[in-house]
Amino acid sequence: MTAITPGIVLGSFAAQPLSVYRLGNGKMRSEEAPDPANHIHGLIVTAEPDTWMVNLDDGTGKHIVDQGPTFNAVVPLFGTTSYESKFSDLQLGCEAQFVAAHPDAAKRVELIGGVAFDAYRMVIGDDAVEILDRAGTATPAYARFLRSGKLLVALRYDLYQTGLPTDPQLFVAPTGITYAP
Numbered sequence: 001m002t003a004i005t006p007g008i009v010l011g012s013f014a015a016q017p018l019s020v021y022r023l024g025n026g027k028m029r030s031e032e033a034p035d036p037a038n039h040i041h042g043l044i045v046t047a048e049p050d051t052w053m054v055n056l057d058d059g060t061g062k063h064i065v066d067q068g069p070t071f072n073a074v075v076p077l078f079g080t081t082s083y084e085s086k087f088s089d090l091q092l093g094c095e096a097q098f099v100a101a102h103p104d105a106a107k108r109v110e111l112i113g114g115v116a117f118d119a120y121r122m123v124i125g126d127d128a129v130e131i132l133d134r135a136g137t138a139t140p141a142y143a144r145f146l147r148s149g150k151l152l153v154a155l156r157y158d159l160y161q162t163g164l165p166t167d168p169q170l171f172v173a174p175t176g177i178t179y180a181p
Contacts, residue, residue: 001092005154013037017158020075022093027171028073046073047171054174061177078145078153086124087145093162095131096138098122109135117141 002017009015016033025048032042034057041056048071054061075092090098099105102122110119110132117132128149132142139160145153 002156002158003154004156006151020092021170022073022075023166023171025072028075029170030075043174045171045174048073050173052173052177052179054177056174059177061174061179063173063179077143077155086127087122087129090129095133095140095143099131099133099138112142 001020003014013033013035016035018033019029019031021027021029026046027048028044028046030042030044032040034041036057039055039057043052043054043056045052045054049066049068051064051066052061053064076088077090077092077095078087089101099120099122102120105120105122108119108121110117112132116135118135118137119130119132121128121130126148128146130142130144130146131140132144133139134141140157141160142157143153143155144151
């Protein structure tokens with residue numbers, strides 16, 4: 001997934017892809033591209049109740065244990081920024097379920113570069129979310145968050161696959177890391 005929000009400088013760290021793997025509600029892995037300017041190469045691995053936040057650049061990390069009572073790896077599509085929780089149920093890997101849960105979503109066909117997409121728009125108050133699926137599929141290609149008609153976040157799914165074989169090694173504590181107490 002790559003942020004394509006207007007104003008993001010091409011080639012900057014903000015414009016680099018983010019790889020996310022999700023297995024059910026309890027496991028997630030998020031891999032950032034290296035950020036050499038800030039000496040960070042972020043990796044987050046969650047296998048509830050454990051989460052490991054790691055900087056692969058310097059080999060340091062932090063282990064966090066979720067105290068419950070629920071154990072869900074939450075992956076908000078638009079991050080944990082100041083966006084109101086009106087769309088908090090929109091999670092990465094659950095876009096089709098989100099659209100299905102909003103039967104009032106306005107649907108239209110949108111052309112991007114001559115390619116047709118099924119565009120779903122959900123509006124609550126001044127906020128709107130748009131999910132664009134490859135036409136005739138439930139495979140997301142783009143997601144957008146707007147407030148008062150202004151585009152605040154635009155994301156492009158570089159690759160979106162489901163039903164892959166499970167690789168348990170994706171969801172274990174990264175080795176060779178010095179974890180802070």
